[in-house]
Amino acid sequence: MRDLGAGLGYLIKGQRWVARHGKWFGIGLLPGLITLVLYAGALVGLGYGADDLADWATPFADDWSSPWLGLLRTTLTVLVFALGLFLAVITFTAVTLLVGQPFYESLSEEVDRAEGGEVPRSGLPLWRELWISARDSARILVRVALYAVVLFALGFIPVAGQTVVPLLGFCVTGYFLAEELTAVALQRRGMVLRDRLVLLRGRRLLILGFGVPLGLAFLVPFVAVFLMPGAVAGATLLARDLVGEDTDDEADDGRDPGAVTSPLPNGLNQD
Numbered sequence: 717m718r719d720l721g722a723g724l725g726y727l728i729k730g731q732r733w734v735a736r737h738g739k740w741f742g743i744g745l746l747p748g749l750i751t752l753v754l755y756a757g758a759l760v761g762l763g764y765g766a767d768d769l770a771d772w773a774t775p776f777a778d779d780w781s782s783p784w785l786g787l788l789r790t791t792l793t794v795l796v797f798a799l800g801l802f803l804a805v806i807t808f809t810a811v812t813l814l815v816g817q818p819f820y821e822s823l824s825e826e827v828d829r830a831e832g833g834e835v836p837r838s839g840l841p842l843w844r845e846l847w848i849s850a851r852d853s854a855r856i857l858v859r860v861a862l863y864a865v866v867l868f869a870l871g872f873i874p875v876a877g878q879t880v881v882p883l884l885g886f887c888v889t890g891y892f893l894a895e896e897l898t899a900v901a902l903q904r905r906g907m908v909l910r911d912r913l914v915l916l917r918g919r920r921l922l923i924l925g926f927g928v929p930l931g932l933a934f935l936v937p938f939v940a941v942f943l944m945p946g947a948v949a950g951a952t953l954l955a956r957d958l959v960g961e962d963t964d965d966e967a968d969d970g971r972d973p974g975a976v977t978s979p980l981p982n983g984l985n986q987d
Contacts, residue, residue: 717921719919719921719922719925720921720922720924720925721925722922722925722957723894723921723922723923723924723925723926723927723954724925724926724929725925726926726950726951726953726954726957727925727926727929727930727946727947727950728950729949729950729953730946730947730948730949730950730951730952730953731943731946731947731949731950732946733827733830733946733949733950733953734823734945734946734949735946737826740823740826740945740949741945741946743819743822743823743945744816744819744820744823744944744945744946744948745941745942745944745945746816746819747812747813747815747816747819747820747944748812748816748940748941748942748944749941750815751808751811751812751815752808752938752940752941754811755804755808755811758800758804759800759801759804762796762797762800763797766793766796766797766800767789767793769793769796770789770790770792770793770796771789773792774788774789774792791872795868795871795872798871799864799868801935802864802867802885802889803860803861803864805889805893805931805934805935805940806857806860806889806892806893807857807860808934808940809893809896809897809934809944809947810853810856810857810896811853812940812944813849813853813896813897813899813900813948814846814849814850814853816944817842817845817846817849818842820900820948821845821900821904823945823948823949823952824900824901824904824948824949824951824952825837825904827901827949827952827953828901828952828956831953831956831961836901836904836905836906837904838903838904838906845903848903849899849903852899852909853896855909856892856895856896856909859892860888860892863888867881867884867885867888870884886928886931886932887924887928889927889928889931890923890924890926890927890928890929890930890931890932891916891920891923891924891927891928892927893927893930893931893934894916894923894924894926894927894930894951894954895912895913895916895923897927897947897948897950897951898912898916898951898952898954898955898958899912900948900951900952901951901952901955901956902915902955902958902959905955905959915958915959916958919958922954922957922958923954926950926951926954930943930947
């Protein structure tokens with residue numbers, strides 16, 4: 717259970733870091749603002765059209781008597797909007813990171829620099845980094861979509877569908893949010909998606925402690941935009957923990973900071 721608290725601690729540390737570095741906070745806001753406008757429009761459209769979609773999907777219930785017809789379609793409308801909101805929370809980070817790739821990568825490098833030791837760089841041209849990020853995000857979204865379909869179906873189970881399933885949904889949301897955010901720092905360390913997923917699975921509670929509170933916060937309008945810079949900073953600190961790198965405090969033990977390496981756990985690829 718200690719890892720849950722540690723994960724939340726990295727989220728808080730990231731927000732504190734950007735609060736102390738106002739320049740990077742301002743730089744990190746712009747991509748989130750652009751993405752927020754796009755997503756707000758999509759969710760408003762879904763809100764207006766969800767009931768029509770529910771009517772279209774349930775023609776077999778046209779002759780049902782009250783209250784069963786209304787209950788079925790209202791439930792389906794709520795589930796459709798909840799699914800859209802779930803996907804919006806998950807994809808918001810991926811799209812924002814893609815839009816703000818150069819900004820967030822520079823922010824992540826600055827956090828590494830502040831912590832001492834080497835500052836890993838991918839050495840890839842920007843177009844290549846954008847392609848890798850887009851490809852990996854698409855792969856993650858396929859996984860998320862599969863979970864979403866299963867959770868959507870389980871949502872029809874009485875009681876559990878309204879209690880347990882939403883909790884599972886928040887855990888899935890938080891886990892993949894953390895994956896997307898730590899990818900900024902881990903890609904610079906030469907880690908491919910497969911190895912990143914292996915690394916995260918080894919510290920599930922740490923990842924959930926970071927991602928679940930962030931996912932819940934992202935449900936509040938505009939909050940995601942203001943938390944994104946700190947989330948990237950916190951995810952960089954989290955990534956350093958995952959790969960076993962020294963922190964700034966540990967670098968003060970008399971060792972040469974320039975000699976600190978970026979070791980990866982055994983069995984993980986660097987390319």
